[in-house]
Each structure stands twice: as C-alpha cells, then as structure tokens.
Amino acid sequence: MPMMLQFANVLVFLAVGIFFLVFSLTLSSLVRPYKYSAEKLSPYECGENPVGSPWIQFNIRFYVFALIFIVFDVEVVFLVPWAVVFKKLGMFAFVEGLIFIAILAVGLAYVWAKGDLQWVRPEERGSLAER
Amino acid sequence: MEIAVFLFLSGIAIVAAANILVQRHPIYSALSLIVTFVALAGIYIQMHAEFIAVMQIVVYTGAIMVLFIFVIMLLNAGAEQKVPDKVHVVKYFGLPLASLLIFEAGLTASRTFDGEGIPVESASINLSGNTEMIGRALYTQYALPFEVTSVLLLVAIVGAIVMAKKEL
Amino acid sequence: MDGSLALEIPQIFPEIALSVFGIAILLLDTFLPKSKRHAATGIALAAIALTAVFTLGLVGEDGTFFSGMIVVDGFSIFLRITFLVVGALTVLASSSYATRENLAVGEFQALVLFAIVGMNLMAASNELIMIFLGLETLSIASYILLGIKRSDAKSNEAALKYFLLGSFSSAFMLYGIALAYGATRTTNLEAIGREIAAGSAGMTLIYVAVGLLFVGFGFKVAVVPFHVWTPDVYEGAPTPISAFMSVGPKAAGFAVLVRVLMVAFPAAYAKWLGLVWLSAVLTMFVGNCVALVQSNIKRMLAYSSIAHAGYILVAVATRNQEGVAALLFYTLTYALMNIGAFTIVSLVSRQGDRKTYLDDYAGLGFKQPGLAAALSIFLLSLAGIPLTAGFAGKFFIFRAALESKFVWLAIIGVLNSAISVYYYLRVIVVMYMKEAPDDWSPVAMSSSAIAVIALSVLGILQFGIFPDMLISLARSSVIGYR
Numbered sequence: 001m002p003m004m005l006q007f008a009n010v011l012v013f014l015a016v017g018i019f020f021l022v023f024s025l026t027l028s029s030l031v032r033p034y035k036y037s038a039e040k041l042s043p044y045e046c047g048e049n050p051v052g053s054p055w056i057q058f059n060i061r062f063y064v065f066a067l068i069f070i071v072f073d074v075e076v077v078f079l080v081p082w083a084v085v086f087k088k089l090g091m092f093a094f095v096e097g098l099i100f101i102a103i104l105a106v107g108l109a110y111v112w113a114k115g116d117l118q119w120v121r122p123e124e125r126g127s128l129a130e131r
Numbered sequence: 132m133e134i135a136v137f138l139f140l141s142g143i144a145i146v147a148a149a150n151i152l153v154q155r156h157p158i159y160s161a162l163s164l165i166v167t168f169v170a171l172a173g174i175y176i177q178m179h180a181e182f183i184a185v186m187q188i189v190v191y192t193g194a195i196m197v198l199f200i201f202v203i204m205l206l207n208a209g210a211e212q213k214v215p216d217k218v219h220v221v222k223y224f225g226l227p228l229a230s231l232l233i234f235e236a237g238l239t240a241s242r243t244f245d246g247e248g249i250p251v252e253s254a255s256i257n258l259s260g261n262t263e264m265i266g267r268a269l270y271t272q273y274a275l276p277f278e279v280t281s282v283l284l285l286v287a288i289v290g291a292i293v294m295a296k297k298e299l
Numbered sequence: 300m301d302g303s304l305a306l307e308i309p310q311i312f313p314e315i316a317l318s319v320f321g322i323a324i325l326l327l328d329t330f331l332p333k334s335k336r337h338a339a340t341g342i343a344l345a346a347i348a349l350t351a352v353f354t355l356g357l358v359g360e361d362g363t364f365f366s367g368m369i370v371v372d373g374f375s376i377f378l379r380i381t382f383l384v385v386g387a388l389t390v391l392a393s394s395s396y397a398t399r400e401n402l403a404v405g406e407f408q409a410l411v412l413f414a415i416v417g418m419n420l421m422a423a424s425n426e427l428i429m430i431f432l433g434l435e436t437l438s439i440a441s442y443i444l445l446g447i448k449r450s451d452a453k454s455n456e457a458a459l460k461y462f463l464l465g466s467f468s469s470a471f472m473l474y475g476i477a478l479a480y481g482a483t484r485t486t487n488l489e490a491i492g493r494e495i496a497a498g499s500a501g502m503t504l505i506y507v508a509v510g511l512l513f514v515g516f517g518f519k520v521a522v523v524p525f526h527v528w529t530p531d532v533y534e535g536a537p538t539p540i541s542a543f544m545s546v547g548p549k550a551a552g553f554a555v556l557v558r559v560l561m562v563a564f565p566a567a568y569a570k571w572l573g574l575v576w577l578s579a580v581l582t583m584f585v586g587n588c589v590a591l592v593q594s595n596i597k598r599m600l601a602y603s604s605i606a607h608a609g610y611i612l613v614a615v616a617t618r619n620q621e622g623v624a625a626l627l628f629y630t631l632t633y634a635l636m637n638i639g640a641f642t643i644v645s646l647v648s649r650q651g652d653r654k655t656y657l658d659d660y661a662g663l664g665f666k667q668p669g670l671a672a673a674l675s676i677f678l679l680s681l682a683g684i685p686l687t688a689g690f691a692g693k694f695f696i697f698r699a700a701l702e703s704k705f706v707w708l709a710i711i712g713v714l715n716s717a718i719s720v721y722y723y724l725r726v727i728v729v730m731y732m733k734e735a736p737d738d739w740s741p742v743a744m745s746s747s748a749i750a751v752i753a754l755s756v757l758g759i760l761q762f763g764i765f766p767d768m769l770i771s772l773a774r775s776s777v778i779g780y781r
Contacts, residue, residue, distance in 0.1 A: 239503075271304075271366070272366040273366075273368075273428070274304055274365065274366075275311070275365040275368045275369065275429070276368065276426075276428050276429055276432050279420060279429070279432045279433070279436065280432065282318050282413065282416060282436060283432060283435055283436045283439065285322070285413075286410070286413050286436060286439050286440050286443075287439055289325065289406060289409070289410065289443065290439055290440075290442065290443040293403065293406050293443055293447060293449075294443065294446060294449070294458075
C-alpha cells in the first residue's frame with residue numbers, strides 16, 4: 001500500500017508535534033516557579049492595560065462572510081474532481097462543470113449586488129444609498 | 132499497526148468529543164470539535180477515502196468551524212450557566228435509559244449484523260486515484276444530482292443573505 | 300456517454316425552466332429599482348405556466364433517465380402538476396400578502412419556485428441520493444420562507460423550530476440511506492428492490508433503514524409522533540407559507556414515501572405495517588382531538604393538517620394501486636381547500652397577521668358574505684361533507700382501505716371525520732351566528748387573492764360533484780407505476 005505509507009509521514013509529523021507540545025509544556029510546568037499576581041494573569045496586550053473583557057460581540061458581517069465562504073468552499077470540493085477528470089470525460093463533463101460554476105456565480109453576483117461583500121455597506125456610507 | 136493507528140485516532144476523537152460536552156465555555160467546545168474532526172479525517176485516510184479526508188479538513192475544520200466560532204462570538208455566549216434541572220425525570224432516567232439503549236444497540240449489532248454489509252472492493256480503489264474515481268462518478272452517473280447541488284447551494288446563499296441582512 | 304445524457308435533458312425541462320426563472324427573478328430583483336420589484340409575481344406565474352406546458356409534454360413518457368436518477372411516469376407527472384398548482388396558488392396568494400407585510404417579493408417568489416423544483420425532483424426521483432437532494436432544496440427554501448418576516452418573533456421561531464427539527468429528520472433519513480446502501484451497495488430504488496428480492500441483502504440492516512426513513516419522512520409530513528413542530532410553525536409562518544407548507548411538502552413527502560416503500564422495500568414495509576397502522580390511527584386522533592380545543596384558527600388548521608396526514612397515511616398503508624390513486628386525488632384536492640382556507644385566514648388577519656382568533660370571524664357572514672361563503676365551502680370540504688372534493692377524497696381512501704381489508708382503519712377514519720366536523724362547523728357558526736364587533740374594519744381584498752379563492756372553490760366543487768374525471772386520471776397515472 002504505497003498510498004498509505006505516504007500518509008505515514010503525516011502520522012509521524014502528527015505524533016512528533018503532539019509529543020513536542022506535551023513534552024515542553026509538561027517540562028516547563030515542572031521547572032517554572034509559581035508566582036501569580038493580578039498583573040501577570042491579565043491578558044497580554046502589548047504592554048497596555050487591557051480595557052474591558054475580550055469577549056465582545058462580533059459584527060454580524062463576520063457571520064455572513066463565513067456563511068458565503070462555506071458555500072464557495074463546498075463548490076471547490078466539487079471542482080477538484082472536475083479538474084482531475086474533465087479532460088478524460090470530454091465536452092459534456094466540461095459543460096457540466098461550467099453550468100455548476102455559472103449557477104454559483106449567480107449567487108456571487110447576488111451577494112455582491114446586495115452589497116454584502118463590502119465591509120462598509122454603501123447605504124451606510126450614504127453616497128450610493130439610492131439603489 | 133493499522134489497528135494501533137485506528138485505536139489512537141478513535142481514542143482522540145472520542146476524548147475530544149467527550150470534552151465538547153464537559154467544557155462549559157462554547158469556544159472550548161468548538162475547539163474540541165475541531166480535534167474530533169481532524170481525528171476523523173485520519174480515520175477516513177485509513178479507510179482509503181483520501182479525498183473525503185482532505186475535504187473533511189477543508190470544509191469542516193476550515194470553514195464550518197470558523198462559522199461556528201464566529202457565531203459563538205456573535206452571540207457573545209459566555210460560560211454556560213448552571214441552571215437547576217426543573218425536570219427530575221430527565222436527570223434520573225436519562226443516563227440509565229441512554230446507556231441501556233446503547234448497550235442494546237451494541238448487542239443487536241454484534242449479534243445480527245455480522246456479514247450483513249457488503250464490503251467495497253478495496254482493490255479497485257487502490258488502482259487509480261481516489262479523486263479521479265469520485266470525479267468519474269460525479270460527472271457521469273451523478274451528473275444530475277451534481278447540478279441540483281448547485282441550485283441547492285444557490286438557495287443557501289440567498290437564505291444566508293435574506294436571514295442576516297437588515298434591509299433587503 | 301457524452302451525447303446520451305444530453306439527449307435526456309428534455310425529461311427535466313420542467314425543473315430547468317423553474318430554476319432558470321428562479322435565478323432570473325433573483326437577478327432582476329437585485330438590479331431593478333424597488334418600485335418595479337413586484338414584477339417577480341408575474342414572472343413566477345409565467346414560469347409555472349411554461350413549466351406546466353413542459354410537464355404536460357412529458358405525458359406518455361415512461362422510463363428512467365440520467366443513469367436511473369429520474370423516473371418519468373404517470374405518477375411523477377401527476378405529482379408535478381399538483382406541485383405546480385400548489386406553487387401557482389401560493390405565488391398568487393402571497394403577492395398581495397408580501398406587499399401588505401412589506402416583504403421581499405423577489406426573494407419570496409424565487410424561493411417558492413426553488414421549493415417547487417425540490418418537490419418536483421422528489422416526485423421524480425428514482426434514487427435515494429436524488430430524493431435527499433430534492434428534499435433539501437425544498438427544506439432550505441422553506442426554512443427561509445418561514446422566517447422571511449424577520450422582524451416578527453413568531454416567524455423567527457417558526458423558522459428556527461422547523462430548521463432544527465428538519466435537520467434532525469434529514470439526519471435520520473441520511474442514516475437510513477446509508478444503511479440501505481450498506482446492505483445493498485446501491486441507492487437506486489429499483490436496484491435495491493431487486494437486491495432484496497434476490498435475497499442478497501442483509502435484512503436486519505434493511506429493516507432498520509426503512510424504520511429510519513419512515514422517521515425522516517414522518518417529520519416532513521407531520522404524522523404522530525413526529526408532529527409536534529406543526530402548530531408552532533404554521534402559526535408563526537407567513538400565512539401563505541403556512542398554506543404552502545401544509546400541502547406542498549406534505550404531498551411530496553407522501554409521494555416519496557410511497558415510491559420508496561413500494562419500489563425499494565416492499566418486503567420490509569410489510570414488516571413495519573403494524574407501526575404505520577398505529578401511526579395513522581394516532582395521527583388522526585391526535586390531530587382531530589387537539590384541533591377541537593384550539594382558539595387560534597391557524598393552530599386549528601395546523602392540527603387539522605395533522606389529521607389529514609393521518610387520512611393520507613391510511614392510503615399509504617393500503618399498499619394497493621387504488622390506495623395510491625386515492626392518495627394522488629386527495630393531495631391535489633386537499634391542496635385546493637387548504638390553500639383556499641389559509642388565503643382567507645391571511646386576508647382576515649389584516650396587517651401584521653394579528654387577527655387569527657376565532658372571535659375575529661364573528662359576523663363575517665353578514666359583513667362580507669362572499670368571503671364567508673367561500674371559507675364555509677373550504678371548511679365543509681375539509682370536514683368531508685358530500686358534494687365537496689374533501690368527501691370524494693376521503694371516500695376513495697376509505698374504500699381503498701376496505702378493499703385491502705383494513706376495516707378498522709376505515710372505521711376509525713370515518714369516526715375521525717365525524718369528530719372533525721365539530722371544529723370546522725364551529726368557525727361557520729361564529730361567522731353566521733355571532734354579531735360583528737363594533738370596531739369592525741372591512742377585510743381588504745385583492746384581485747390575486749380573489750383569483751386564488753375562486754379557483755379553489757371551482758376546483759373543490761368540480762372535483763366534488765364530478766370526481767370521476769380526476770380519479771380516473773389518477774388511476775391511469777398509477778397503472779404505469781411499478
């Protein structure tokens with residue numbers, strides 16, 4: 001099984017990575033002195049005194065972006081096999097893939113036209129509000 | 132060797148999955164879920180489903196978990212508060228019943244499913260690349276479902292925008 | 300390989316047309332100025348009309364296409380027409396509603412078209428994977444449609460509830476599909492049937508798979524014990540979408556259930572028959588008995604739709620051609636009466652969907668006699684009073700049940716119809732026997748809503764007084780059914 005042996009490399013990397021992580025953390029926890037103070041336990045913000053909690057409410061646009069990203073991520077999943085086989089399968093498979101891309105391009109155009117690809121939406125900027 | 136790797140990966144998957152439930156803060160649960168997904172990807176590789184394994188990481192850990200974490204941040208969900216259980220029935224009967232069900236399912240499975248499933252010929256999978264086989268199936272036999280998927284994704288995009296936007 | 304698939308494209312012209320028009324509406328809606336966006340309704344209607352032409356062009360076709368993914372036969376064509384009728388009525392009913400509630404018309408109508416695509420694909424699927432994709436297209440479109448009134452908490456609740464439970468049920472179904480594939484190494488319905496008949500499939504896996512599939516479809520069509528989401532979802536949803544949800548996905552779910560059980564798993568189905576029987580009885584009783592005590596008319600119609608799912612499940616349980624024909628007849632006529640009733644509910648509820656209680660109907664019979672008369676016809680038809688399509692539908696179903704020796708199912712069904720008369724008549728009594736409140740405001744009519752009501756009344760009376768035409772059409776649609 002040559003294929004599996006190639007993945008053995010990944011496994012070795014994984015194991016070594018986990019080992020280093022566990023090893024160094026355990027080692028440092030064994031040798032380090034334990035002296036806590038309020039300042040030490042506060043989050044590190046480049047030397048500034050932290051203001052407020054780091055758990056703030058995210059902007060909803062992160063969510064919209066992530067959602068659209070997933071859709072196009074799934075599109076990529078389908079296009080990888082297409083890239084592998086479309087030459088062997090001929091015209092029909094090629095056109096199939098193009099239709100797939102075209103339908104999702106409609107989705108992209110829709111999102112774009114609705115102004116969701118811009119961080120500051122045009123209607124909020126005020127200049128292009130009359131669409 | 133293969134058994135050892137499988138036990139290692141499935142052990143990680145189960146421990147991480149249990150950790151999802153134990154953790155009180157949703158962010159930690161989400162991070163644990165990522166570990167589970169990566170371990171599952173390893174198991175997929177063992178099953179010769181290399182393409183699925185890579186997609187597991189690209190789609191699940193790469194995109195869906197990002198969305199999860201964004202949503203947790205969006206909802207600003209802090210550590211889970213302990214709410215006293217109002218329904219005691221759940222408390223006292225839930226776990227015993229669940230374990231009984233799992234035990235029963237395991238018993239049934241071990242007794243009756245022996246040799247019921249039909250093995251996939253793994254020889255043919257090794258012949259050509261896994262991705263190529265998926266591509267061939269997807270673009271010939273499953274051509275129509277493939278195109279329907281694009282319509283499905285389009286509807287999902289529209290849904291995301293309609294649901295999340297303030298003003299259409 | 301290249302040409303053969305391309306030659307089969309005409310078989311899915313209906314779905315292609317709907318998808319293309321749906322996309323066109325989305326794009327037009329985005330780039331047109333706000334004042335012209337109501338054009339979406341016209342385009343959607345044109346799309347449905349064109350699709351109907353394509354669908355009727357398929358009449359006489361019989362076979363499987365796209366490597367066995369799609370089956371075009373009388374059954375699927377009849378159902379496609381049913382879905383187009385449902386879609387056309389929903390589009391019409393929602394056009395004035397969307398304006399009144401200030402909803403996004405373009406997205407609304409495009410999503411209705413995509414939902415029809417999903418239902419059509421479900422009806423024509425010959426493959427578990429195709430069924431799942433069609434179902435998901437339908438489901439995702441309906442999640443959005445349910446929650447499209449985004450400022451309304453009840454609409455959000457409806458969307459969220461249906462989304463969560465719908466996802467669970469999809470997972471059940473996928474697990475069932477996976478087990479069926481594991482036992483037979485195919486997801487093609489006919490091939491599964493052949494494998495099982497040849498005895499080369501593991502039957503325990505198959506039984507579990509059929510059970511899981513039944514759970515999944517049971518959620519979609521809302522049969523007891525998988526019905527609990529229905530009242531909350533129908534109550535919170537935009538009313539035309541409540542109407543759509545109570546007929547479209549229900550018909551599609553039952554259609555697929557029948558095809559899956561009868562083509563792929565006839566042997567396993569016989570094993571589960573007792574549970575289907577029990578589920579049908581419980582569904583009829585729970586739906587009708589709980590509907591008795593509802594004061595909100597949308598919730599009452601929701602429970603009534605659960606009860607009707609029970610009647611249709613009786614048709615599924617008969618497992619004979621007469622039963623399937625009765626199912627086809629029933630889903631189409633039920634669509635007419637339920638969409639009609641919900642349309643009137645949506646009109647009476649005024650802006651914001653507030654007036655949905657029984658008392659809001661007091662005096663409607665004197666203030667707006669035409670509207671009250673139409674609602675009475677719909678309710679009488681739902682109750683199954685003779686000379687309405689509802690009576691004919693129930694008659695065919697119970698006769699099919701008697702023919703296949705389900706005497707008790709038929710008796711319980713008739714008993715339940717008698718129970719249901721009480722709560723349908725109660726609305727009519729309130730409309731004609733109670734005084735209208737002093738602060739009565741007239742119900743605003745729109746031409747599209749009047750069209751929906753008129754078409755539904757015509758259909759109900761036509762199929763109620765002369766059911767022969769439709770039932771013989773349904774029978775001939777079943778004959779080619781393997």
